[in-house]
Amino acid sequence: xxxxxxxxxxxxxxxxxxxxxxxxxxxxxxxxxxxxxxxxxxxxxxxxxxxxxxxxxxxxxxxxxxxxxxxxxxxxxxxxxxxxxxxxxxxxxxxxxxxxxxxxxxxxxxxxxxxxxxxxxxxxxxxxxxxxxxxxxxxxxxxxxxxxxxxxxxxxxxxxxxxxxxxxxxxxxxxxxxxxxxxxxxxxxxxxxxxxxxxxxxxxxxxxxxxxxxxxxxxxxxxxxxxxxxxxxxxxxxxxxxxxxxxxxxxxxxxxxxxxxxxxxxxxxxxxxxxxxxxxxxxxxx
Amino acid sequence: xxxxxxxxxxxxxxxxxxxxxxxxxxxxxxxxxxxxxxxxxxxxxxxxxxxxxxxxxxxxxxxxxxxxxxxxxxxxxxxxxxxxxxxxxxxxxxxxxxxxxxxxxxxxxxxxxxxxxxxxxxxxxxxxxxxxxxxxxxxxxxxxxxxxxxxxxxxxxxxxxxxxxxxxxxxxxxxxxxxxxxxxxxxxxxxxxxxxxxxxxxxxxxxxxxxxxxxxxxxxxxxxxxxxxxxxxxxxxxxxxxxxxxxxxxxxxxxxxxxxxxxxxxxxxxxxxxxxxxxxxxxxxxxxxxxxxxxxxxxxxxxxxxxxxxxxxxxxxxxxxxxxxxxxxxxxxxxxxxxxxxxxxxxxxxxxxxxxxxxxxxxxxxxx
Numbered sequence: 001x002x003x004x005x006x007x008x009x010x011x012x013x014x015x016x017x018x019x020x021x022x023x024x025x026x027x028x029x030x031x032x033x034x035x036x037x038x039x040x041x042x043x044x045x046x047x048x049x050x051x052x053x054x055x056x057x058x059x060x061x062x063x064x065x066x067x068x069x070x071x072x073x074x075x076x077x078x079x080x081x082x083x084x085x086x087x088x089x090x091x092x093x094x095x096x097x098x099x100x101x102x103x104x105x106x107x108x109x110x111x112x113x114x115x116x117x118x119x120x121x122x123x124x125x126x127x128x129x130x131x132x133x134x135x136x137x138x139x140x141x142x143x144x145x146x147x148x149x150x151x152x153x154x155x156x157x158x159x160x161x162x163x164x165x166x167x168x169x170x171x172x173x174x175x176x177x178x179x180x181x182x183x184x185x186x187x188x189x190x191x192x193x194x195x196x197x198x199x200x201x202x203x204x205x206x207x208x209x210x211x212x213x214x215x216x217x218x219x220x221x222x223x224x225x226x227x228x229x230x231x232x233x234x235x236x237x238x239x240x241x242x243x244x245x246x247x248x249x250x251x252x253x254x255x256x257x258x259x260x261x262x263x264x265x266x267x268x269x270x271x272x273x274x275x276x277x278x279x280x281x282x283x284x285x286x
Numbered sequence: 287x288x289x290x291x292x293x294x295x296x297x298x299x300x301x302x303x304x305x306x307x308x309x310x311x312x313x314x315x316x317x318x319x320x321x322x323x324x325x326x327x328x329x330x331x332x333x334x335x336x337x338x339x340x341x342x343x344x345x346x347x348x349x350x351x352x353x354x355x356x357x358x359x360x361x362x363x364x365x366x367x368x369x370x371x372x373x374x375x376x377x378x379x380x381x382x383x384x385x386x387x388x389x390x391x392x393x394x395x396x397x398x399x400x401x402x403x404x405x406x407x408x409x410x411x412x413x414x415x416x417x418x419x420x421x422x423x424x425x426x427x428x429x430x431x432x433x434x435x436x437x438x439x440x441x442x443x444x445x446x447x448x449x450x451x452x453x454x455x456x457x458x459x460x461x462x463x464x465x466x467x468x469x470x471x472x473x474x475x476x477x478x479x480x481x482x483x484x485x486x487x488x489x490x491x492x493x494x495x496x497x498x499x500x501x502x503x504x505x506x507x508x509x510x511x512x513x514x515x516x517x518x519x520x521x522x523x524x525x526x527x528x529x530x531x532x533x534x535x536x537x538x539x540x541x542x543x544x545x546x547x548x549x550x551x552x553x554x555x556x557x558x559x560x561x562x563x564x565x566x567x568x569x570x571x572x573x574x575x576x577x578x579x580x581x582x583x584x585x586x587x588x589x590x591x592x593x594x595x596x597x598x599x600x601x602x603x604x605x606x607x608x609x610x611x612x613x614x615x616x617x618x619x620x621x622x623x624x625x626x627x628x629x630x631x632x633x634x635x636x637x638x639x640x641x642x643x644x645x646x647x648x649x650x651x652x653x654x
Contacts, residue, residue: 039341046343056340115481117429118414119421137417138410140350141428144482144618149346158410241625244340248628252481252488253425259480259491260427266476266499267469270366273503273533274374277525281518283379 003127004170005231006179006187007195008101009202010243011066011214013186015099019053020044022181026166027052030154040097046244047102049154052163053178054102058242064096065211065237100234100243101187103178104129104150104163105218107251108228112142112151112162114253120160127192127231128165136160147227147249165232192231196220199235213237217245226250337622337629345624346483348615351408356611358404359475360505360604362435363498365397366472367506369442371526373465376458386510386519387461388449393509394464395446398439405435427478434474438467472502479614485624486555486617487610489548493540497606500533504572505603511596520592524579531576531599534606538569549627551620555613564609572602 023029032050037043040057047054110129113121120135121142131142131151138158142151151162166176174180179189188195199216206214214237216223218230226249240247339345372390375383406415418432441464448457476498480491487494507527515523545553555561575598583591617623 037341048347058340111483114423114425115428117421117423117426117432118417119423120417135414135417135420136411137414139418139428140408140410141426141478141481143347144349144351144484144614146347147483149344149483152347153350153410160410239338241338241345241621241629242340244343244345244621246345246624246628248631249483250488252483255488255491256425256427256477256481259477259495262492263470263473263477263495263499266473266495269496269533270370270469270472270499270503271374273529274370274526277522277529278374278378280525281522283382 003192003231004165004190005106005128005192005195005233006103006165006176006189007199007233007235008103009186009188009199009235010098010100011202011206011211011235011237012184013055013099013101014184015041015055015057015097016183017044017055018181018183019101019178019187020051020055022177023053023163024050026169026177027164047104047148047150047152047162049152049157049161052103052161056098056100056102056243058098058100058238059095060098060238060242061095064098065213066206067096069209098238098242100236101178101182102243102245103187103232104165105148105227105233106163106165106231108221108231109251109253110227111145111147111251111253112160114251115141115145117141124165124167126165126167126170128167128170129162130164130167131160131162133159133161145252147246147251149244195233199233202235211237224249226254337626339621339625342621344619345621346618348618349482349484350410351611353608354404354407356607358401358408359498359607359611360501361397361401361404362475363472363502363505363603363607364509365394365401365438365442365506366468366499366502367504367530368393368397368509369438369461369464369471370468370503371506371510371522372445373462373468375522376461376465380458383519385516386522389510389513390506391442391446391457391461391464393506394438394442398435398442402435402439427474427481430470431474431478434467434470438464438471441467469499473499479610482614483624484614484618485548485552485620485627486545487614489552489627490541490544493537493544494610497534497537497541497610500530500537501603501606503527504530504534504575504599508575508596508599508603511592512600515592517588520588524592524595527595527599528576528579531572531579531602534572534602535569535576538565538572538606549623549630551623551626552617554620554623555616556609559612559616561609561612561616564605564612568602568605568609570602571598571605575599575602 029050032048035043035045037045040059042057044051044054106128113129117139118135118137120132122130122132124130136159138153140153142160143153151160153160169176175189179187196219199219203214203216214235216233217236217240218224218233221229236243368390372387375386406412409415419436423429441460444460445457445464473495476494479487480494482488504527507523507530510523542553542556545556556565575595578591578595578598581591
């Protein structure tokens with residue numbers, strides 16, 4: 001079966017968090033505390049064992065890159081030409097928000113899957129990365145191995161959890177709950193190949209309209225070799241770090257060979273050291 | 287939205303509706319970076335001083351491991367060192383070194399049991415610990431380690447108990463097998479911490495195995511030194527200890543340099559905070575132990591020297607393991623430790639990731 005995934009187009013995200021709610025509801029996820037971050041409208045904070053969609057709010061000086069795109073004449077009406085809407089783009093242009101609905105990236109080379117010692121984490125027929133809860137023994141290896149900080153262990157449950165790409169819904173021929181709930185199609189679900197085309201077209205359109213900053217994050221192995229590309233990729237308009245995305249994430253399996261080689265050399269050195277000392281002392285002579 | 291804004295898809299996942307996607311891609315492509323670009327830096331809109339983060343929140347998850355994991359690193363080290371010394375002693379002079387062989391086997395058997403208990407205690411679902419042996423997965427250092435520990439536990443227990451059950455030859459075979467498994471057992475834990483996205487662990491992946499291996503040998507000699515040894519045995523453990531502790535100190539410096547070479551930010555947990563304090567304490571204690579071992583003393587003070595050196599060395603080995611553990615936690619908490627080294631290498635011709643694609647293999651490794 002072809003790979004399924006998400007395109008998350010951050011330029012049309014309105015930060016409504018319907019995706020967060022739909023995900024919680026469908027997957028019956030427990031609450032993860034009612035935290036007030038004090039930094040922005042984002043009081044969810046980050047992805048975790050019980051948060052599989054997370055809307056980030058990046059408050060920045062200046063206008064939003066797509067400011068002026070919206071045709072609001074219908075709103076202003078004929079009677080009040082030039083009147084500013086009561087909401088919408090900030091009229092002063094002093095600041096704006098970037099909003100992004102973050103999710104498990106379902107990496108083509110997934111660190112969590114590669115390091116899982118129990119075989120609990122598998123690649124499904126949709127090419128998504130799925131944790132089998134009946135097998136996970138909560139060793140925590142995947143938590144440390146994910147270069148995006150997605151997967152986490154639920155403390156009261158002891159097992160690792162993350163986005164399943166709504167495996168159950170996909171099995172039933174439905175799209176994931178977050179994409180279904182997204183009112184602006186910021187979250188688009190589909191075949192990854194087609195999503196890539198849609199995304200490239202969207203980037204081209206944005207560039208034509210002067211949003212030079214628009215680019216795709218993780219859409220292919222070429223742009224993100226450390227993960228082999230992401231099945232859930234993003235259209236961003238600023239450096240990935242602002243969205244809490246790493247600029248060059250790497251599946252640790254790519255580099256762990258260095259460590260194994262060093263371990264082999266160390267092992268030989270240990271044997272040589274012990275043998276050497278015994279030789280220097282000779283027989284016990286008792 | 288204006289009319290010409292492309293509407294992507296409707297409901298029900300109708301992604302096939304990208305009308306005219308191909309045409310649009312061919313036209314209006316101006317300025318769009320071609321696929322295959324290596325530079326994914328983009329001009330930042332929010333040009334601020336300092337490197338960007340998301341409200342200084344961590345970029346990756348902190349390891350969920352608890353104290354029993356570094357405690358296992360130490361215990362596994364003692365097992366590996368003891369099993370190796372025991373096996374070599376057995377090969378050199380089985381009868382002459384009988385006391386050493388027996389003590390080593392005892393340490394190895396007790397250590398594997400205790401170490402396994404430490405690891406099971408750390409699991410979120412301890413009753414499922416046997417799932418560790420459900421698959422054999424070479425890409426997972428923890429899977430490889432689980433198999434190594436399982437085999438070590440079996441052979442070490444057999445080597446320790448079979449002589450009293452009247453099967454000394456079988457016990458010797460088990461002792462040898464445990465010795466063969468010792469180097470991987472003592473070093474895989476270093477590979478395991480490197481098999482993560484944690485910046486300080488990932489960056490020191492070439493240096494860490496030497497530190498863990500040397501620490502394994504030195505903690506085993508220290509453990510033996512705390513048991514009752516005769517003069518001849520004492521000479522043996524002292525010499526191995528001197529070699530191992532010298533190696534341990536040298537490896538610690540190599541680890542620091544490896545982290546510094548990648549990024550100042552990555553090396554910070556080895557200098558600051560709890561992990562920095564433990565790291566300095568580890569080096570101090572190991573150096574103290576080494577100096578004590580080298581101190582010329584009259585014969586009657588030798589066992590005192592041995593005990594003091596062993597105590598200092600044990601403190602050093604434990605502090606080393608806990609320092610590495612806590613450094614990883616601190617490193618994971620620092621988003622800039624994750625972002626800045628990646629930013630510096632991103633798109634660079636020498637990036638790990640670029641190399642991997644160039645080689646076209648999944649297991650190709652490169653340097654960061």
